Amino acid sequence: MILLDGKALSIKRNLELKEKIERIVSNNYRSPKLAIILVGNNPASLSYVKGKKRACELVGIKHDMHHLDENISQKELEDLIINLNEDDLVDGILLQLPISKHLDDSLLIDMISKNKDADGFHVINQGYLYQKKKTIYPATPKGIMTMLKAYDINLLGMNAVVIGRSNIVGFPVARLLMDQGATITVCHSKTKDVSMYTKQADIIVVAAGRPHILTKDMVKKGAIVVDVGVNRVDGKLIGDADFSDLKEVCSYLTPVPGGVGPMTIHSLLENTFELYLEHIAK
Numbered sequence: 001m002i003l004l005d006g007k008a009l010s011i012k013r014n015l016e017l018k019e020k021i022e023r024i025v026s027n028n029y030r031s032p033k034l035a036i037i038l039v040g041n042n043p044a045s046l047s048y049v050k051g052k053k054r055a056c057e058l059v060g061i062k063h064d065m066h067h068l069d070e071n072i073s074q075k076e077l078e079d080l081i082i083n084l085n086e087d088d089l090v091d092g093i094l095l096q097l098p099i100s101k102h103l104d105d106s107l108l109i110d111m112i113s114k115n116k117d118a119d120g121f122h123v124i125n126q127g128y129l130y131q132k133k134k135t136i137y138p139a140t141p142k143g144i145m146t147m148l149k150a151y152d153i154n155l156l157g158m159n160a161v162v163i164g165r166s167n168i169v170g171f172p173v174a175r176l177l178m179d180q181g182a183t184i185t186v187c188h189s190k191t192k193d194v195s196m197y198t199k200q201a202d203i204i205v206v207a208a209g210r211p212h213i214l215t216k217d218m219v220k221k222g223a224i225v226v227d228v229g230v231n232r233v234d235g236k237l238i239g240d241a242d243f244s245d246l247k248e249v250c251s252y253l254t255p256v257p258g259g260v261g262p263m264t265i266h267s268l269l270e271n272t273f274e275l276y277l278e279h280i281a282k
């Protein structure tokens with residue numbers, strides 16, 4: 001089994017990005033900047049945001065943190081987004097999800113300028129992705145594709161199974177796998193027999209948000225497994241795939257932590273950098 005080491009790959013690529021940014025800034029351009037909006041004090045969100053801030057600092061992307069009370073009104077958040085959209089020094093805007101139930105997350109995401117959509121969640125950017133046009137891709141799918149490419153995994157003709165159909169991971173990653181020539185099946189909570197599909201799969205991306213649902217008996221020998229799960233169980237972070245079980249049968253496997261998570265953060269930095277390049281070119 002070959003470990004798909006997202007941590008090591010993200011460190012290497014973050015350093016490369018850092019050098020690119022340094023070169024541009026040394027030519028008297030301003031630094032890139034990401035605005036992070038965090039609503040409330042969800043412990044997981046606080047921890048993710050901390051990771052994102054640290055990564056920004058590492059590569060030379062400035063960050064402005066907007067940490068708001070969980071009772072903030074929809075209107076106040078909308079006003080903040082309007083201000084950030086108009087701020088010429090802000091390249092990317094990230095609205096950390098999930099947000100309080102009384103707020104309309106989908107409306108807020110689509111209010112973020114599509115030219116500042118660091119997450120690639122905007123309906124127009126998703127539309128471009130589904131039409132195979134160049135755009136900002138959602139960070140997790142983008143990170144997964146970067147990782148597969150770095151390990152020279154050729155998806156042409158592969159049977160790919162994605163478990164999970166979310167707008168931010170399952171569905172877009174299925175699209176990107178198909179673009180690379182894989183035949184895709186998307187399984188989800190209503191699928192009658194997930195293992196019927198996974199047993200035929202050359203590559204499985206599991207993004208179900210349920211700890212250890214993918215096990216050895218569901219996977220053929222030599223399959224590639226990419227684990228998007230970040231489940232906190234008894235204070236420990238565990239994936240949707242049962243790593244110690246699967247490592248005996250897989251050809252390639254991502255660990256949790258140290259797999260898709262760090263690649264997601266790397267892709268967020270890349271997205272912010274791409275938006276920055278467009279802004280300073282204007």
Ligand SMILES: Nc1nc(=O)c2c([nH]1)NC[C@@H]1CN(c3ccc(C(=O)N[C@@H](CCC(=O)O)C(=O)O)cc3)C=[N+]21
Pocket residue numbers: 047048051094095096097098119139140230237256257258259260261262264265
């Ligand atoms: N607007 C928005 N954009 C997101 O990209 C977004 C979001 N909301 N909400 C939550 C999810 C989750 N997510 C993770 C990012 C990094 C790790 C990560 O780096 N994890 C480390 C471990 C970190 C730890 O131990 O807590 C690892 O897997 O090695 C995990 C999860 C981004 N998300």
